[in-house]
Amino acid sequence: MKEEKVYLTLQNGQVFEGKRFGARGDVIGELVFTTGMTGYIETLTDPSYYGQIVIQTFPLIGNYGMIPADAESRKPFLTAYVVREYCEAPSNFRCEGKLDDYLKAQGIVGVYGHRHPPADAHRARNGRNECRHFHAPGQRRQ
Secondary structure (H helix, E strand, O other): OOOOEEEEEEOOOOEEEEEEEEEOOOEEEEEEEEOOOOOHHHHHOOHHHOOEEEEEEEEEEOOOOOOHHHOOOOOOOOOEEEEEEEOOOOOOOOOOOOHHHHHHHHOOEEEEOOOOHHHHHHHHHHOOEEEEEEOOOOOOOO
16 A cells, blocks of 8 residues: 555644545544554444544554444444554454455545554543544645
8 A cells, every 4th residue: 555644633733644544535523532452343333433533542453354244333433543553454254355445435534653642642631622634745734
């Protein structure tokens, strides 16, 4: 996969750089975190994340691919998905596809390779945070 820079911009102007996977696009939403060590498929399809940008704090996501039987609902409800490390080559006997392909098919923007701890600390100090995600390098909006 070709690496394309993306930026996650918080409402206070703080910017985090990462790389794109999944669908292309610009999104705005509330930034939330999930600390689950397993169950990223369930997170993606959980209706409680409707319209939110979800940061998955567990370091490796995508390693068992997409397994439709594990979904909470028929489709994803989040706006964007942010992970530390994305696995491009899933390994599971139940795997029916790659996370990247699923996000593209569902129109969900993905970001990987960005540092979570500063964002976690910012949220802990300041509570709820609106956020923008941009895929175009060099076009950081205020």
